Amino acid sequence: xxxxxxxxxxxxxxxxxxxxxxxxxxxxxxxxxxxxxxxxxxxxxxxxxxxxxxxxxxxxxxxxxxxxxxxxxxxxxxxxxxxxxxxxxxxxxxxxxxxxxxxxxxxxxxxxxxxxxxxxxxxxxxxxxxxxxxxxxxxxxxxxxxxxxxxxxxxxxxxxxxxxxxxxxxxxx
Amino acid sequence: xxxxxxxxxxxxxxxxxxxxxxxxxxxxxxxxxxxxxxxxxxxxxxxxxxxxxxxxxxxxxxxxxxxxxxxxxxxxxxxxxxxxxxxxxxxxxxxxxxxxxxxxxxxxxxxxxxxxxxxxxxxxxxxxxxxxxxxxxxxxxxxxxxxxxxxxxxxxxxxxxxxxxxxxxxxxxxxxxxxxxxxxxxxxxxxxxxxxxxxxxxxxxxxxxxxxxxxxxxxxxxxxxxxxxxxxxxxxxxxxxxxxxxxxxxxxxxxxxxxxxxxxxxxxxxxxxxxxxxxxxxxxxxxxxxxxxxxxxxxxxxxxxxxxxxxxxxxxxxxxxxxxxxxxxxxxxxxxxxxxxxxxxxxxxxxxxxxxxxxxxxxxxxxxxxxxxxxxxxxxxxxxxxxxxxxxxxxxxxxxxxxxxxxxxxxxxxxxxxxxxxxxxxxxxxxxxxxxxxxx
Numbered sequence: 001x002x003x004x005x006x007x008x009x010x011x012x013x014x015x016x017x018x019x020x021x022x023x024x025x026x027x028x029x030x031x032x033x034x035x036x037x038x039x040x041x042x043x044x045x046x047x048x049x050x051x052x053x054x055x056x057x058x059x060x061x062x063x064x065x066x067x068x069x070x071x072x073x074x075x076x077x078x079x080x081x082x083x084x085x086x087x088x089x090x091x092x093x094x095x096x097x098x099x100x101x102x103x104x105x106x107x108x109x110x111x112x113x114x115x116x117x118x119x120x121x122x123x124x125x126x127x128x129x130x131x132x133x134x135x136x137x138x139x140x141x142x143x144x145x146x147x148x149x150x151x152x153x154x155x156x157x158x159x160x161x162x163x164x165x166x167x168x169x170x171x172x173x
Numbered sequence: 174x175x176x177x178x179x180x181x182x183x184x185x186x187x188x189x190x191x192x193x194x195x196x197x198x199x200x201x202x203x204x205x206x207x208x209x210x211x212x213x214x215x216x217x218x219x220x221x222x223x224x225x226x227x228x229x230x231x232x233x234x235x236x237x238x239x240x241x242x243x244x245x246x247x248x249x250x251x252x253x254x255x256x257x258x259x260x261x262x263x264x265x266x267x268x269x270x271x272x273x274x275x276x277x278x279x280x281x282x283x284x285x286x287x288x289x290x291x292x293x294x295x296x297x298x299x300x301x302x303x304x305x306x307x308x309x310x311x312x313x314x315x316x317x318x319x320x321x322x323x324x325x326x327x328x329x330x331x332x333x334x335x336x337x338x339x340x341x342x343x344x345x346x347x348x349x350x351x352x353x354x355x356x357x358x359x360x361x362x363x364x365x366x367x368x369x370x371x372x373x374x375x376x377x378x379x380x381x382x383x384x385x386x387x388x389x390x391x392x393x394x395x396x397x398x399x400x401x402x403x404x405x406x407x408x409x410x411x412x413x414x415x416x417x418x419x420x421x422x423x424x425x426x427x428x429x430x431x432x433x434x435x436x437x438x439x440x441x442x443x444x445x446x447x448x449x450x451x452x453x454x455x456x457x458x459x460x461x462x463x464x465x466x467x468x469x470x471x472x473x474x475x476x477x478x479x480x481x482x483x484x485x486x487x488x489x490x491x492x493x494x495x496x497x498x499x500x501x502x503x504x505x506x507x508x509x510x511x512x513x514x515x516x517x518x519x520x521x522x523x524x525x526x527x528x529x530x531x532x533x534x535x536x537x538x539x540x541x542x543x544x545x546x547x548x549x550x551x552x553x554x555x556x557x558x559x560x561x562x563x564x565x566x567x568x569x570x571x572x573x574x575x576x577x578x579x580x581x582x583x584x585x586x587x588x589x590x591x592x593x594x595x596x597x598x599x600x601x602x603x604x605x606x607x608x609x610x611x612x613x
Contacts, residue, residue, distance in 0.1 A: 017403050034256065042250075
């Protein structure tokens with residue numbers, strides 16, 4: 001019988017089988033690596049942080065929390081968006097300024113300053129903090145998160161960051 | 174481990190008979206490298222489906238985002254240029270593979286009774302594939318996409334009586350715009366894939382019911398047969414690897430940059446269709462006046478009608494080429510016409526006047542001094558400073574450019590462009606290049 005006119009058997013058959021599996025795996029891997037990288041790449045990218053000036057530190061009242069606007073240009077995928085986040089700045093008597101992230105460390109709601117009780121209160125689940133961010137009541141697992149801040153030439157500079165909610169420790173996202 | 178898992182599943186689902194149906198199909202005359210084209214087409218189609226799905230992860234089908242998202246995929250997403258390159262070259266590959274597959278079937282007379290239905294479904298699959306090409310071409314929303322689609326849609330407008338209506342239905346209204354891109358997108362990624370998936374299954378179902386045609390040579394066909402698995406599968410796999418290698422190499426080595434963002438007001442742009450439409454593009458140049466509309470709709474209609482009717486017109490049961498001189502001659506004639514038109518078209522397209530060497534040096538200087546970190550030229554670079562794609566339209570004056578490169582602020586007060594250390598020859602080269610950047 002002429003070669004090729006019967007189905008190969010034995011070692012000849014297993015050669016074809018193995019070669020086919022090898023070739024398919026080769027194609028599969030050379031596709032899977034770039035495709036998976038392509039999908040997960042944004043997950044591996046760090047957000048780039050910049051120091052943003054919120055205004056003159058002198059203008060802040062001592063011992064009074066002040067809501068301030070943090071305006072930043074963020075790259076959101078293919079577009080650049082300008083976002084404004086409200087942050088809380090508290091000037092200490094020694095002139096240092098503490099800046100709190102506006103997000104409640106419990107589960108991520110926005111909290112408010114209650115002028116009458118002189119406490120930060122979260123309306124969602126009832127966490128309460130004092131002016132230094134210490135937990136006074138409610139389910140919050142940790143104090144209010146402070147943001148990196150510094151004063152340069154009288155300007156209050158802040159880096160915006162976000163942290164995982166619900167943990168006893170402050171872990172950056 | 175894997176075989177035990179398979180056994181476990183097999184005991185429950187009884188896969189063995191299915192496996193036999195799928196793999197033990199007898200091929201008359203044995204496995205052959207002649208039969209790889211269908212598998213190559215199917216492989217490329219799957220590659221298109223896969224890369225297309227991945228492109229959709231970042232692509233947004235709207236006039237105000239499409240171009241930016243494709244640029245983003247091309248320049249910023251890790252591996253994005255590769256995925257887009259695979260999809261781009263894969264599209265050409267599918268067309269080529271279909272062409273070769275059809276030629277093989279035509280040459281071997283495999284479309285004849287009892288395989289007429291398989292041929293008809295195949296012709297429909299070809300039409301769907303062309304529809305894929307047409308709808309996909311618009312999606313990057315660059316100048317080429319916009320203007321080539323304008324031309325394509327206008328050709329549909331030449332259909333008598335319902336042409337105008339068809340045009341509006343395709344565009345989703347009076348103009349090519351937001352409604353067009355979203356419906357082209359939906360057709361490209363949802364409607365056509367489902368239709369073609371059904372078509373491919375039908376094509377393969379018929380193949381399995383009728384059986385492969387085997388060689389046109391009677392004695393070889395009668396000599397015996399072997400099963401599809403493992404040798405034909407192996408041959409198909411080898412060819413798939415080769416095809417994948419070529420498409421991947423093209424994606425890696427041949428850059429396929431976007432043209433400028435689609436600009437409906439820029440009527441100076443000359444769109445060029447994909448190569449598989451080029452012969453037709455060239456043909457339209459020879460159809461003057463009243464013949465034009467006939468060429469734009471009557472010829473394609475005749476072409477597809479002819480293909481669909483081929484098994485019924487050519488009823489000679491003989492499959493050997495030596496007994497089919499008339500049909501093969503007609504096929505050859507058609508190919509000669511197509512390839513002549515294609516080669517004339519390619520010659521015209523690439524017969525661009527040779528560039529002044531000074532201009533080429535100027536282009537190299539643009540790269541050397543990283544001009545594109547602030548300026549965009551034809552879709553490449555960043556728009557911090559002015560877009561230079563058509564700078565010579567605004568600044569046709571040679572002296573202005575020379576002075577501007579020496580001291581930007583002297584002719585453009587308030588500009589924050591730095592002074593670059595350029596000698597006189599470099600100044601001259603760069604200016605010559607700038608003066609070529611015009612729309613006309």
